[in-house]
Amino acid sequence: MNISLNDLRKISVFQHATDADLDLILKNSIVRSVEEGEYFFLQGDEAKYLYVLVTGQVKLMQSNPNGQQVNLRTIYPWQMFGALGATRGEDAIYPAMAQTLECSTAIAIPSHFLRTMMETRSYLSFDLMNLMTTYIQELQTRYREIATNRVEQRIANALIRLAQQSGIRSGKDAGIELFFSRKDVSEMTGATVFSVSRLISEWERKSIIKAGRERIQILDPHALMQIAEGHKE
């Protein structure tokens, strides 16, 4: 795997970095590939590295003592993950697990190395804080949603959010394609697979979406947004 400096510049946290800095980061990092369904790290592992995804897809999940899981977010190429341990001291642990949805490759940057770099490069701290801030705001919004909205609205919202992050415009029939299973969506919204399936079916009947196996195609985004806002029927 050959990674250029221009590639690294795509990472929001490194957008203000100098070539020399990027080079230094690259030289101190290693590249890891992980098979589909396997993990970059597990919840509770020592947070020795933070990662930047190069290819593939990774989902961050947290599980409770009973093993029930919630999907915190999905990571796409050139996004950073596992960064929470970077700022903490040496004994930090990952608060979530990172599982690949397909065979994936990522750059693993030693946490202590990034910490050292941040001491003298304030732009790095700022960009990382910006990332954290964005993440906090998204989490707060999702928390509010799950606390105040009905399942229907939450699922609609999740689909809209996914469409923005990873939707593929499928030209001819003017739909946005998402590659997620019902289980994925249920874990993102805190609903059951059954409820998700029922609603997907209902929306398909109304031709708001077109559903397939591990595939959802949004035909009428506007109708979805209506549902997300709680307009009944």
Add this chain to the structure above:
Amino acid sequence: MNISLNDLRKISVFQHATDADLDLILKNSIVRSVEEGEYFFLQGDEAKYLYVLVTGQVKLMQSNPNGQQVNLRTIYPWQMFGALGATRGEDAIYPAMAQTLECSTAIAIPSHFLRTMMETRSYLSFDLMNLMTTYIQELQTRYREIATNRVEQRIANALIRLAQQSGIRSGKDAGIELFFSRKDVSEMTGATVFSVSRLISEWERKSIIKAGRERIQILDPHALMQIAEGHKE
């Protein structure tokens, strides 16, 4: 209101600051007092300041378009709030509102001033990142809870968390006193006031807690933890 440097040192974000730095911060800040029930800032306001609470109590809430509210967290003296705007550019807005639970005083530090300071003082960035990280982890945990746990468990958890953050050991009867209304608890857990009230009553019958108006006294923390973990009866 006279604030000493030693007071400022109580703030986790300033724990590594030099006296000169603290002095500079203090000189560039103003002190604001806000009556009970009033706001330091509203959701959507321009984030010109970040605050450090000196006296009183402030709750951070977010509301959705229909006006339903969720309580994100409660702030106690010497904690920082409204800091998300500090790292963002000039046009940042507060993603939540800060309402006082009692007459409160806070130091208002201009966001741009802190940003300038952080450029040359990496310890500040680190400490602020630490705060953000803690906050993200707590939010993730609460998100998981609300997605996977029943109301009963969530309320038990909320009480336990409140006891750790702000509980007052009331000597003779060996209980931990909390000063929150049923409504507060309901907004923290995403349940209704009614459900909270019903469960509080039930737990009082089982003498796990002792309830009063805007007051909850935990008598048997162990039983509460059992409930929080989902052990039925």
Add this chain to the structure above:
DNA sequence: AACGTAAATTGCGCTAGCGCAATGAAGAAG
């Protein structure tokens, strides 16, 4: 002490959404 206001309780009905089980459909593997 009497009054007014806001918080809390409780009963009752209802429904959104869960949980299970049975069945069907779509890929993957051989």
Add this chain to the structure above:
DNA sequence: CTTCTTCATTGCGCTAGCGCAATTTACGTT
């Protein structure tokens, strides 16, 4: 082509928790 596995659907019953309304209780005020 057949078989296996995984994902998805759908019907049915059930219950946790919401929502409303009617009281009751606690506290601050005058």
